[in-house]
Amino acid sequence: MNASFYLPTRVFFGERALIENKKSLALGKHAFIVTGKHSAIASGALADVTAVLGEFGISYTVFDKIQENPPLLTCFEGGKLAAKVGADFVIGIGGGSPLDASKAIAAFAANQGIEPMDIYDEAKRKNPTLPLIAIPTTAGTGSEVNYYSVLTLPDGERKKTFKASDAWPRVAFVDPRYTYSLSHGSTVSTALDAFAHALESYLSPKSTVFSEQAALFAAKELWDVLSQAPAQFTPEMREQLIAAATAAGMAISVTGTGFPHPMGYSITMLDGIPHGKACAVFAGDYIEYNEKTELGKARIAAFAAHIGTTPKLMKALLPGLANVDLSFTEEEIDRRVKLICGAGNYTNSPYVLSPDEMYEIYRAHFLKK
Amino acid sequence: MNASFYLPTRVFFGERALIENKKSLALGKHAFIVTGKHSAIASGALADVTAVLGEFGISYTVFDKIQENPPLLTCFEGGKLAAKVGADFVIGIGGGSPLDASKAIAAFAANQGIEPMDIYDEAKRKNPTLPLIAIPTTAGTGSEVNYYSVLTLPDGERKKTFKASDAWPRVAFVDPRYTYSLSHGSTVSTALDAFAHALESYLSPKSTVFSEQAALFAAKELWDVLSQAPAQFTPEMREQLIAAATAAGMAISVTGTGFPHPMGYSITMLDGIPHGKACAVFAGDYIEYNEKTELGKARIAAFAAHIGTTPKLMKALLPGLANVDLSFTEEEIDRRVKLICGAGNYTNSPYVLSPDEMYEIYRAHFLKK
Numbered sequence: 101m102n103a104s105f106y107l108p109t110r111v112f113f114g115e116r117a118l119i120e121n122k123k124s125l126a127l128g129k130h131a132f133i134v135t136g137k138h139s140a141i142a143s144g145a146l147a148d149v150t151a152v153l154g155e156f157g158i159s160y161t162v163f164d165k166i167q168e169n170p171p172l173l174t175c176f177e178g179g180k181l182a183a184k185v186g187a188d189f190v191i192g193i194g195g196g197s198p199l200d201a202s203k204a205i206a207a208f209a210a211n212q213g214i215e216p217m218d219i220y221d222e223a224k225r226k227n228p229t230l231p232l233i234a235i236p237t238t239a240g241t242g243s244e245v246n247y248y249s250v251l252t253l254p255d256g257e258r259k260k261t262f263k264a265s266d267a268w269p270r271v272a273f274v275d276p277r278y279t280y281s282l283s284h285g286s287t288v289s290t291a292l293d294a295f296a297h298a299l300e301s302y303l304s305p306k307s308t309v310f311s312e313q314a315a316l317f318a319a320k321e322l323w324d325v326l327s328q329a330p331a332q333f334t335p336e337m338r339e340q341l342i343a344a345a346t347a348a349g350m351a352i353s354v355t356g357t358g359f360p361h362p363m364g365y366s367i368t369m370l371d372g373i374p375h376g377k378a379c380a381v382f383a384g385d386y387i388e389y390n391e392k393t394e395l396g397k398a399r400i401a402a403f404a405a406h407i408g409t410t411p412k413l414m415k416a417l418l419p420g421l422a423n424v425d426l427s428f429t430e431e432e433i434d435r436r437v438k439l440i441c442g443a444g445n446y447t448n449s450p451y452v453l454s455p456d457e458m459y460e461i462y463r464a465h466f467l468k469k
Numbered sequence: 470m471n472a473s474f475y476l477p478t479r480v481f482f483g484e485r486a487l488i489e490n491k492k493s494l495a496l497g498k499h500a501f502i503v504t505g506k507h508s509a510i511a512s513g514a515l516a517d518v519t520a521v522l523g524e525f526g527i528s529y530t531v532f533d534k535i536q537e538n539p540p541l542l543t544c545f546e547g548g549k550l551a552a553k554v555g556a557d558f559v560i561g562i563g564g565g566s567p568l569d570a571s572k573a574i575a576a577f578a579a580n581q582g583i584e585p586m587d588i589y590d591e592a593k594r595k596n597p598t599l600p601l602i603a604i605p606t607t608a609g610t611g612s613e614v615n616y617y618s619v620l621t622l623p624d625g626e627r628k629k630t631f632k633a634s635d636a637w638p639r640v641a642f643v644d645p646r647y648t649y650s651l652s653h654g655s656t657v658s659t660a661l662d663a664f665a666h667a668l669e670s671y672l673s674p675k676s677t678v679f680s681e682q683a684a685l686f687a688a689k690e691l692w693d694v695l696s697q698a699p700a701q702f703t704p705e706m707r708e709q710l711i712a713a714a715t716a717a718g719m720a721i722s723v724t725g726t727g728f729p730h731p732m733g734y735s736i737t738m739l740d741g742i743p744h745g746k747a748c749a750v751f752a753g754d755y756i757e758y759n760e761k762t763e764l765g766k767a768r769i770a771a772f773a774a775h776i777g778t779t780p781k782l783m784k785a786l787l788p789g790l791a792n793v794d795l796s797f798t799e800e801e802i803d804r805r806v807k808l809i810c811g812a813g814n815y816t817n818s819p820y821v822l823s824p825d826e827m828y829e830i831y832r833a834h835f836l837k838k
Contacts, residue, residue, distance in 0.1 A: 103482040103643065103712035105614075105719075111474035113677075245474075274472065308482075309712060313682035343472035343678060350474075 102308040107350055109234075109245050111272045113343065118145075118235070118273040122152045125191070127231045127270060131160040132187035132209065134178060134202040136167065140193040143237040143278040149191060161185045163205070166194065169259065169368060169375075170201040172251040176216040179208020182230070189231040192269075195290065196241030196250070196375065199234050203249035203267040206230040216254070219262050234269035237278045239342035240290025240376055242297055242349015244272035252369070258439055259365050274346050276339040286374070287333050287341070288326070288421055293376030294345040295322045295418065296383065300358030301351035302403050303390055303449045311354035316406050318348035323407040327417060359453050360386050362443035363461065366436035373424055380422035384415040385461045389451040396450035428466045437462055471677040476719060478603075478614050480641045482712065487514075487604070487642040491521045494560070496600045496639060500529040501556035501578065503547060503571040505536065509562040512606040512647040518560060530554045532574070535563065538628065538737060538744075539570040541620040545585040548577020551599070558600040561638075564659065565610030565619070565744065568603050572618040572636040575599040585623070588631050603638035606647045608711035609659025609745055611666055611718015613641035621738070627808055628734050643715050645708040655743070656702055656710070657695070657790055662745030663714040664691045664787065665752065669727030670720035671772050672759055672818045680723035685775050687717035692776040696786060728822050729755050731812035732830065735805035742793055749791035753784040754830045758820040765819035797835045806831055 112121045131153055133146070140146035146162075153160050163178050182190065182205055190209070192202025206229040207219055218224040234244035243249075249262040279287070298319040301311055321344035325337045333341070363385075364378030373381070390396030391411065404411050428436070437458050446453045453461075481490045500522055502515070509515040515531075522529050532547050551559065551574055559578070561571025575598040576588055587593040603613035612618075618631040648656070667688040670680055690713035694706045702710070732754075733747030742750070759765030760780065773780050797805070806827050815822045822830075 101483075101708055101712055103480070103715060104486075105476070105478075105480035105482070105715075107474070107476055108479075109474075110477075111472070113472040113474070114470075117473075309686060309716070310683070313686055314679070317678060317682055339470055343470055346472060346474075347678070 103310065104308055105310050107245065107353065109269045109272050111245060111274060111346060113274045113346070115275060115277055117275045118148050118152065121273070122155070124271045125149065125152050125233060126156045126158060127233065128188035129158060130185065130187045131158055131189055131191050132182040132185065132205065133160055133162045133191045133193060134166060134205050135162065135164050135193040135198045137164055139195060139237040139281070140164070142281040145193045145235050145237055145278045149193065149235065161187060166198040166201045168197050169252045170197045171254070172204070172216050172219070173254055175201050175204035175251060176208055178205040180212070182209035183212045187230065189233070191233045191235065193235045193237065195236070195238035196243050199236060199241060199243035200249040200251065202232060202234065203229065203247070204251055204262050206232045207262070207264060207267060220260065222264070225264065228266040229264060232267070232269045234272045235278065236272070236274060236342070236345070238282055238286065238290040239279050239338065239345040240293040242294065242345055242352060244269055244274065245346055245349040246353035257369055259369065274342055276335065276342045279338050279342055280335070284333070289374040289376035290345070291322055291326055291341050291376065292380040292418065292421060294318060294341070294348045295326065296360050296376070296379040297348035297352045297357060298322065299383070299403065300360065300386070300449070301348065301355040303358060303396060303399050304355035305448070306355040308354055311351040314347040315351040316403070318344040318351065319403065320407045323409060326421060327409065329421070356448055357445055358386060358449045359445050362440040362445050363458065366439045367424070367426060369439070370436060371426055377422040377424055380418045381424045381465065382461065383418035386449070387411055387415050389453060389457070390449055393450040399450070426466050427468045429468055433459065433462045433466060472679065473677055474679050476614065476722065478638045478641050480614060480643060480715060482643045482715070484644060484646055486644045487517050487521065490642070491524070493640045494518065494521050494602060495525045495527060496602060497557035498527060499554065499556045500527055500558055500560050501551040501554065501574065502529055502531045502560045502562060503535060503574050504531065504533050504562040504567045506533055508564060508606040508650070509533070511650040514562050514604050514606055514647045518562065518604065530556060535567040535570045537566050538621045539566045541573070541585050541588070542623055544570050544573035544620060545577055547574040549581070551578035552581045556599065558602070560602045560604065562604045562606065564605070564607035565612050568605060568610060568612035569618040569620065571601060571603065572598065572616070573620055573631050575601045576631070576633060576636060589629065591633070594633065597635040598633060601636070601638045603641045604647065605641070605643060605711070605714070607651055607655065607659040608648050608707065608714040609662040611663065611714055611721060613638055613643065614715055614718040615722035626738055628738065643711055645704065645711045648707050648711055649704070653702070658743040658745035659714070660691055660695055660710050660745065661749040661787065661790060663687060663710070663717045664695065665729050665745070665748040666717035666721045666726060667691065668752070668772065669729065669755070669818070670717065670724040672727060672765060672768050673724035674817070674819070675724040677723055680720040683716040684720040685772070687713040687720065688772065689776045692778060695790060696778065698790070725817055726814055727755060727818045728814050731809040731814050732827065735808045736793070736795060738808070739805060740795055746791040746793055749787045750793045750834060751830065752787035755818070756780055756784050758822060758826070759818055762819040768819070795835050796837045798837055802828065802831045802835060
């Protein structure tokens with residue numbers, strides 16, 4: 101039994117979570133706000149943040165250059181600017197991309213003079229990252245409760261995860277209302293990402309009694325909403341989804357993710373498939389391969405029973421919701437598999453996928469007939 | 470839905486948890502070790518701690534004066550000594566009494582010059598408590614993962630809880646082996662305490678999605694062991710019990726406890742009934758009264774179903790395991806109820822007990838025939 105536990109982020113959850121706990125936003129004298137162009141404004145989160153900062157007389161700089169699949173170099177640039185304006189803490193607002201980027205920016209800001217790739221080298225990051233606050237506006241990433249920051253390398257084709265024990269957000273404000281403005285498609289995709297976290301965490305050999313509980317709770321709430329395939333998401337559903345996404349983020353903070361994550365990176369980077377849908381494409385394969393092992397079969401059965409479904413229905417619904425229609429030549433497949441075959445996630449489930457099997461899976465889904 | 474979360478303690482769980490994570494013991498230059506006369510030595514925990522401190526060249530002072538139901542004044546004395554020897558961190562080793570005491574001692578040590586009762590006054594405790602490490606040698610209290618410190622007031626008859634947001638242990642080392650030397654009776658009593666935490670937390674109106682998961686996990690493991698009424702506790706059972714006790718401690722760190730806790734204090738303080746058994750005496754009443762409310766009835770049914778039993782069996786087994794045989798005159802009952810009727814716990818469940826009902830319950834259990 102593994103009952104170890106570590107989750108240093110303080111999570112304030114619920115409507116008006118930020119306003120009602122505003123003192124916890126005041127971590128310094130000048131805030132560097134990391135976000136994208138749209139969701140921080142559309143969600144109302146940025147307005148809430150700047151109102152509270154104003155009330156406390158805390159100055160701030162808004163850096164709204166974060167796009168999907170945030171480039172390492174944008175974070176490097178952000179870190180430079182944060183240091184230049186004298187920021188002493190960072191607030192990330194948005195989906196996974198701004199939240200992940202805010203961790204890297206907090207690290208660069210505290211370590212001026214290092215090169216972009218040095219962020220992956222603990223020996224070169226001598227100073228702890230700036231204190232960090234995370235405010236999600238999607239219900240998917242879980243980035244607000246872990247220390248992962250998935251960045252796009254300068255080649256523009258590969259992702260590499262920056263992890264640092266001091267890159268945990270100190271505080272997360274999780275307000276379901278900040279997700280109300282999210283489109284239907286983005287809601288489904290981010291919910292599929294959260295479901296992938298729950299399932300892949302539950303099957304991980306690193307899972308603990310606590311990550312399991314969080315994963316099962318998350319999966320049940322997500323399945324309850326997703327299996328209805330609702331035409332519109334009610335406030336109640338939004339609340340279920342974001343509570344689940346945060347719980348699933350806690351689960352992967354313990355275990356990391358499984359192979360659907362790297363398998364999906366190529367079709368995200370090269371073909372523009374949103375991350376959550378790109379993971380869900382491979383959910384059926386993930387279940388099927390893991391069912392080949394005794395342990396995997398038992399775990400998947402228990403997981404499905406807990407959420408009130410069957411492995412068969414999961415295999416059908418998850419890729420179905422992703423609804424990805426791509427077709428590739430052998431050469432295109434070769435390029436995509438080569439980009440992802442080096443990830444560590446393949447060993448993070450009862451079944452360990454071989455490179456040959458990655459090709460098989462890609463061909464089965466995408467080979468031009 | 471409440472999905473807020475805060476648990477700043479890093480928990481290392483498992484056999485050799487301390488030895489394998491020994492760097493996390495090194496929080497300062499001089500450790501003040503707070504413990505009792507026996508369990509720290511018998512369990513092997515003290516030897517592990519002093520070996521690691523020696524390895525790091527960290528000096529220490531052992532304060533082994535903590536007895537059951539630790540007096541506020543002993544903690545005051547310990548705090549003075551800790552300051553005098555120049556301790557800059559505190560290590561609590563033992564059951565609930567040394568762990569609770571270590572929090573108060575860490576607070577007194579950092580706030581020399583205050584009076585004993587000033588510990589309950591946030592305005593007078595100006596300095597944050599010394600950094601604290603908790604190492605449980607019983608599977609019950611959960612004190613290693615919360616910020617509660619239940620102390621006996623100078624009158625020797627009442628308990629009062631010291632709570633401080635900076636009194637959370639920084640680190641907890643939870644090694645099931647440290648409970649191997651615990652007697653059968655103490656194992657049952659402390660397991661009953663943990664079960665009371667799980668049940669009372671689950672019924673609390675302050676429960677969150679995370680405290681619920683922790684409470685249900687804990688209750689299932691505890692019930693699995695306790696309902697067998699084993700003549701001996703195997704290492705596997707010890708592991709189940711201590712994982713559960715830690716999880717139940719997490720649950721009450723969110724919610725606090727319900728009325729069996731204060732109801733039991735009088736028969737612990739005046740009649741020497743161990744704390745866990747004293748709570749379990751009133752478990753049947755707690756279930757019965759809460760079943761009078763619609764919410765309470767539904768919650769108890771869900772709790773019982775999750776752990777694979779029925780409310781009826783819980784009502785029989787828990788007081789049965791406590792096996793407390795006391796009898797009092799009306800005057801003795803009056804004295805005992807007066808000591809406990811001021812607690813806040815009575816409002817912490819769907820059913821709120823009146824003082825008249827406290828008398829009824831005490832009479833039903835204990836009135837001399």
